[in-house]
Amino acid sequence: MDIRVGNGFDVHRFEEGDHVVLCGVPVPHDKRLAGHSDADVSMHALTDAIYGALSAGDIGQHFPPSDPQWKGANSRIFLQHAVALAAERGFRVTQADVTLICERPKIGPHAPAMREALAGIMGLDPARISVKATTSERLGFTGREEGIAAMATATLVAEGGLPPPHRRRVLSFFGVGFLRPAPGTWGSLAALPFAWILNALGGPLFLAICAIVLFWIGYRLTRAEIEGSDDHDPSWIVLDEVVGQWIAVLPVAIGAAHVGLDPLRLWPGIVAAFLLFRLFDVWKPWHVGRADGRGDAFGLMADDVWAGVFAAVIGILLAGVSHGVMAL
Ligand SMILES: Nc1ccn([C@@H]2O[C@H](COP(=O)(O)O)[C@@H](O)[C@H]2O)c(=O)n1
Numbered sequence: 001m002d003i004r005v006g007n008g009f010d011v012h013r014f015e016e017g018d019h020v021v022l023c024g025v026p027v028p029h030d031k032r033l034a035g036h037s038d039a040d041v042s043m044h045a046l047t048d049a050i051y052g053a054l055s056a057g058d059i060g061q062h063f064p065p066s067d068p069q070w071k072g073a074n075s076r077i078f079l080q081h082a083v084a085l086a087a088e089r090g091f092r093v094t095q096a097d098v099t100l101i102c103e104r105p106k107i108g109p110h111a112p113a114m115r116e117a118l119a120g121i122m123g124l125d126p127a128r129i130s131v132k133a134t135t136s137e138r139l140g141f142t143g144r145e146e147g148i149a150a151m152a153t154a155t156l157v158a159e160g161g162l163p164p165p166h167r168r169r170v171l172s173f174f175g176v177g178f179l180r181p182a183p184g185t186w187g188s189l190a191a192l193p194f195a196w197i198l199n200a201l202g203g204p205l206f207l208a209i210c211a212i213v214l215f216w217i218g219y220r221l222t223r224a225e226i227e228g229s230d231d232h233d234p235s236w237i238v239l240d241e242v243v244g245q246w247i248a249v250l251p252v253a254i255g256a257a258h259v260g261l262d263p264l265r266l267w268p269g270i271v272a273a274f275l276l277f278r279l280f281d282v283w284k285p286w287h288v289g290r291a292d293g294r295g296d297a298f299g300l301m302a303d304d305v306w307a308g309v310f311a312a313v314i315g316i317l318l319a320g321v322s323h324g325v326m327a328l
């Protein structure tokens with residue numbers, strides 16, 4: 001694990017105006033901050049803290065004040081760029097601490113909204129963001145209310161393993177999870193041809209082993225993906241549906257192997273495994289709901305395992321009824 005810490009500092013002077021923008025939140029004031037952009041001094045300090053942790057220069061190098069396209073720009077553009085650059089290099093911002101230095105306006109009442117705003121921009125849990133303020137005891141330029149200074153610290157963590165873009169490719173089953181509507185259903189559908197290929201390659205036991213390995217991969221990658229995020233069950237993660245669907249279809253593969261047929265010949269069984277798995281995954285009865293309720297990476301993967309197991313058991317019962325009782 002690679003942990004980096006960066007700091008940032010910025011100052012903007014006051015000019016005539018009626019509000020300031022701090023951490024993305026408009027705060028009523030009898031002056032405004034002057035700058036080439038929206039002069040969000042706190043967001044600039046935080047952006048620089050992230051660039052600092054990455055040893056990636058500073059905000060002025062990425063967004064030169066001489067460039068007219070940044071005139072009046074919303075500073076979230078700068079912060080988002082820094083977070084994206086971190087992700088590109090395999091880092092996730094896990095914590096940020098911002099201190100504003102000014103006599104006025106009072107920051108305390110706006111701090112919760114500021115934390116929320118930064119969290120939204122950075123895709124981070126607000127609990128991992130701090131916004132605080134101090135006066136400078138009327139000393140210096142901040143004490144004379146000529147401007148606002150801000151300092152910030154950011155912690156970045158690279159987990160090792162797959163960098164985030166590749167991780168997302170795997171977790172979304174190579175983009176299937178981004179199909180809309182019903183990404184889980186698309187994930188289940190996409191799982192079926194791969195189940196057929198794996199079964200053709202090594203039989204039902206090989207398919208079962210692949211499901212176990214994929215569960216472990218999905219768990220590790222999901223844990224890395226949702227750690228520090230407030231979304232603990234992103235809908236685009238469908239690797240769990242792939243594992244569940246493979247489990248659901250296992251009895252069909254075993255049955256086909258038993259009678260020496262291609263599983264495709266048992267297509268009603270495959271359709272039943274698909275529909276039953278979707279039913280249990282959406283309905284979330286008993287263990288499925290309990291696993292889902294854990295709200296962690298293990299639960300995200302395990303609820304589909306249970307849905308797959310339920311679908312497999314009901315599938316076996318239905319097969320028993322149709323072949324045994326009804327002699328179809
Ligand atoms: N612009 C500011 C400045 C300060 N605060 C809050 O007031 C507390 C006391 O400030 P000191 O400079 O005397 O330490 C400070 O801890 C902040 O909570 C503020 O909200 N806005």
Ligand SMILES: C[C@@]1(CO)OP(=O)(O)OP(=O)(O)OC[C@H]1O
Nearest residue numbers: 035036037059060063064065070
């Ligand atoms: C943000 C940029 C963007 O043009 O301009 P300013 O709003 O003036 O902010 P500052 O922190 O002085 O400098 C960085 C610039 O890159």
